[in-house]
Amino acid sequence: MTTETLDPKKPSETVRITFELRRVVDAVAGQPTLQITLQGGKPDPAIGSMLVGLPTVTGTKVKALVRAGLAGNTYTLRLTYGDGEQVLVEDVLLPVR
Numbered sequence: 001m002t003t004e005t006l007d008p009k010k011p012s013e014t015v016r017i018t019f020e021l022r023r024v025v026d027a028v029a030g031q032p033t034l035q036i037t038l039q040g041g042k043p044d045p046a047i048g049s050m051l052v053g054l055p056t057v058t059g060t061k062v063k064a065l066v067r068a069g070l071a072g073n074t075y076t077l078r079l080t081y082g083d084g085e086q087v088l089v090e091d092v093l094l095p096v097r
Contacts, residue, residue, distance in 0.1 A: 003076075008097040014052060014067040019079045019090050022060040032057065032081035034064050039093055041073030050075070069096035 009015045019032075034055050038044055052065035062079055069075060079090045 003091045003093055005093040005095065008095040009066075009069070011069055011071050011096055014065055017064050017066055017077060017092065017094070019062040019064075019092070020060060021062065021081065021088065021090070030081075030083070031055075032062050032079055034062075035078045035080070036066070037076045037078070039074040039076045042070055044070050044073060047075070055079070066094065069094070071096055 006017065032055055034051060036047060036050050038047060046068060050066050050068050052067055055062050055064040057063075062081070064077075066077070074093055074095045077092050077094055079088075081088045081090075
């Protein structure tokens with residue numbers, strides 16, 4: 001599986017990340033979870049506050065706001081969604097420059 005790398009963001013920016021699940025489900029029901037972990041760079045003690053609120057769901061799209069991060073770091077955003085039959089995991093990389 002290839003992990004998509006998103007366009008870099010600045011530490012001062014808050015950006016909207018969109019996961020499109022159309023290829024695997026007709027609609028997202030329930031609340032997916034989003035976890036942010038450090039892929040590479042310096043330890044970030046504020047990593048737990050990068051996600052702004054909960055992800056929102058519209059049809060097959062899951063959107064989340066992400067803020068802060070340390071310049072020079074790359075973060076993995078992992079979306080996990082289960083519909084009772086299957087569990088889907090989608091990762092993207094977010095560089096902060």
